[in-house]
Amino acid sequence: MNTYDLISALKIKQQIGQLPNVISSISHNSRQVTDNSLFICISGFTVDGHKFVTEAIENGATCIVAEREIDIDTNKAALIIVPDTNKAIATLAATFYNHPSHALTLYGVTGTNGKTTVTTIIKHLLTQNGLSAALIGTNGFQINEDIYSSSNNTTSDILTNQHLLYESKNQGVTHVAMEVSSHGLEQGRLWGIDFSVATFTNLSHEHLDYHGSMEEYAATKVQLFSSLSIQPNKQKFAILNRDDSWYDFFQKRTPVQIVSYGIHEEADFRATGIKYHKDGTTFELLTPEGNYRVQTKLMGEFNVYNILAAIATVYTKESIPLKKLVKSIEFTPSPPGRMEKLENDGGRHIYIDYAHTPDALTKAINSLLPFKQNKLIVVVGTGGDRDKSIRPLLAIAASVADYVILTINDPRHEDPNKILQDLEKGMLHHQYACIADRKLAIREAINRSSPDDIILIAGKGKEPYQIIKNKKVAHNDATIALECSKELFPNI
Numbered sequence: 001m002n003t004y005d006l007i008s009a010l011k012i013k014q015q016i017g018q019l020p021n022v023i024s025s026i027s028h029n030s031r032q033v034t035d036n037s038l039f040i041c042i043s044g045f046t047v048d049g050h051k052f053v054t055e056a057i058e059n060g061a062t063c064i065v066a067e068r069e070i071d072i073d074t075n076k077a078a079l080i081i082v083p084d085t086n087k088a089i090a091t092l093a094a095t096f097y098n099h100p101s102h103a104l105t106l107y108g109v110t111g112t113n114g115k116t117t118v119t120t121i122i123k124h125l126l127t128q129n130g131l132s133a134a135l136i137g138t139n140g141f142q143i144n145e146d147i148y149s150s151s152n153n154t155t156s157d158i159l160t161n162q163h164l165l166y167e168s169k170n171q172g173v174t175h176v177a178m179e180v181s182s183h184g185l186e187q188g189r190l191w192g193i194d195f196s197v198a199t200f201t202n203l204s205h206e207h208l209d210y211h212g213s214m215e216e217y218a219a220t221k222v223q224l225f226s227s228l229s230i231q232p233n234k235q236k237f238a239i240l241n242r243d244d245s246w247y248d249f250f251q252k253r254t255p256v257q258i259v260s261y262g263i264h265e266e267a268d269f270r271a272t273g274i275k276y277h278k279d280g281t282t283f284e285l286l287t288p289e290g291n292y293r294v295q296t297k298l299m300g301e302f303n304v305y306n307i308l309a310a311i312a313t314v315y316t317k318e319s320i321p322l323k324k325l326v327k328s329i330e331f332t333p334s335p336p337g338r339m340e341k342l343e344n345d346g347g348r349h350i351y352i353d354y355a356h357t358p359d360a361l362t363k364a365i366n367s368l369l370p371f372k373q374n375k376l377i378v379v380v381g382t383g384g385d386r387d388k389s390i391r392p393l394l395a396i397a398a399s400v401a402d403y404v405i406l407t408i409n410d411p412r413h414e415d416p417n418k419i420l421q422d423l424e425k426g427m428l429h430h431q432y433a434c435i436a437d438r439k440l441a442i443r444e445a446i447n448r449s450s451p452d453d454i455i456l457i458a459g460k461g462k463e464p465y466q467i468i469k470n471k472k473v474a475h476n477d478a479t480i481a482l483e484c485s486k487e488l489f490p491n492i
């Protein structure tokens with residue numbers, strides 16, 4: 001792209017050196033810089049990107065955007081000084097990728113729990129009904145049925161987001177479902193992205209180490225809704241959970257039309273007569289356009305909410321008949337690692353789930369209780385170097401189980417024993433063990449179990465690694481559980 005066009009919208013304090021004529025890519029990561037790149041220095045939580053300018057130039061950067069003067073060889077690269085590189089990167093990303101969200105119908109889903117599940121269902125409803133759709137979130141980037149890349153974050157940085165939207169548009173995609181995290185909103189990872197519909201799942205205790213209080217956390221989340229602008233050519237909607245205690249907070253802070261969903265309160269899309277079966281759930285869907293019987297493979301009340309959110313979102317924005325959407329729900333699979341049942345020869349009912357908040361764990365356990373014939377054993381963990389206040393609350397939620405194994409999801413740099421001690425404080429009974437090694441924790445759960453017991457392994461879902469110190473070490477709860485059950489019950 002022509003460099004002058006690219007930087008035309010920037011607020012520039014100073015320019016040093018001759019600008020290159022063209023820029024072929026933009027990066028904030030010196031390790032990913034290629035020839036004729038623009039490198040933008042971001043001052044992060046761990047390091048300051050200004051330190052990597054030399055490496056960026058060695059890798060081919062010909063233009064540097066920074067917040068202060070840096071000693072560089074101006075024969076190799078020009079330096080542009082701006083007041084705030086976090087703001088500049090949003091402008092550069094939108095300009096470089098030519099505002100792709102304007103050409104797409106973009107669904108943003110936020111809330112403490114359910115973002116991956118709701119976006120996955122939205123994408124499924126769209127593709128099943130003949131639309132070309134992409135998914136961006138914790139499970140990476142997917143266009144229709146093809147997976148293109150994995151993701152480090154639920155909501156990636158603004159450059160990645162604009163790039164993925166641009167790729168979607170280039171590949172003929174018309175609709176994108178995107179997970180929106182509170183960190184993403186707070187850190188401007190969505191600045192310049194134009195959402196058509198914003199959907200709220202729920203709000204409960206999480207990330208308070210980062211946001212400070214539930215009020216601050218809600219104030220961050222609500223930005224997705226308050227930033228929906230009223231436009232003449234794009235009708236926008238906010239889809240809100242009527243049963244969530246934060247409903248009023250959200251509905252007051254958005255300028256667009258609200259569509260509600262829920263189970264207990266009066267709502268535009270409401271589920272009644274919910275029946276939980278071993279292999280799924282059925283309910284009656286009440287809508288302004290009539291009533292429909294819904295049948296799904298997904299388990300638990302929380303998934304009824306997720307389905308309501310997805311149907312309300314897609315129906316409100318698209319003109320797909322509800323009858324067709326309801327039919328598509330029948331074939332919607334659970335996202336990987338979300339209440340995923342592991343078929344095994346040991347006669348145990350083993351579930352892998354991504355619950356890593358107290359609310360999610362309670363909901364996951366509640367979805368299994370109707371089928372409990374024998375013991376319920378729960379393996380639950382939490383992450384090191386993250387919100388410590390969540391730890392005893394997770395153990396309180398797990399205490400509903402007959403036996404609990406407290407373990408660790410991602411130790412990071414923290415002492416494993418400290419994490420276990422914090423978890424242990426919440427245990428409401430003595431039927432538990434603390435096992436820091438997650439593999440041994442899963443093994444112990446299976447070893448302790450009897451036929452017909454339910455084993456819930458919560459916290460990591462299908463994540464293929466554990467973060468130990470700053471390294472990702474290969475790990476897979478499902479593989480470990482299946483190997484252990486084969487080894488422990490070879491003759492069953």
Ligand SMILES: CC(=O)N[C@H]1[C@@H](OP(=O)(O)OP(=O)(O)OC[C@H]2O[C@@H](n3ccc(=O)[nH]c3=O)[C@H](O)[C@@H]2O)O[C@H](CO)[C@@H](O)[C@@H]1O[C@H](C)C(=O)N[C@@H](C)C(=O)N[C@H](CCC(=O)O)C(=O)O
Pocket residue numbers: 028029030031041042043044045046047048049050052152153154155156157181182183184
């Ligand atoms: C605390 C936090 O949010 N950190 C995010 C932040 O990283 P950071 O500020 O630490 O970055 P840094 O390592 O200091 O680097 C600063 C700059 O130097 C650059 N750099 C760095 C090293 C180098 O050699 N060369 C170089 O150029 C980096 O590319 C960067 O531009 O910016 C990165 C890029 O956007 C994010 O990937 C990273 O998320 C980390 C991995 C993370 O764990 N974040 C969590 C807390 C998070 O964001 N979670 C949410 C919610 C998940 C949920 O739903 O529960 C999410 O959306 O994922």
Ligand SMILES: Nc1ncnc2c1ncn2[C@@H]1O[C@H](COP(=O)(O)OP(=O)(O)OP(=O)(O)O)[C@@H](O)[C@H]1O
Pocket residue numbers: 111112113114115116117118138154179181201202302303305306337338339353354355356359360361363364461
């Ligand atoms: N609507 C919901 N309400 C409460 N808990 C839920 C809901 N949907 C899913 N869960 C629970 O939360 C776990 C994570 O679900 P999901 O991945 O859809 O949420 P998420 O918001 O995307 O999480 P994250 O952003 O941390 O990846 C599930 O495995 C399940 O235990």
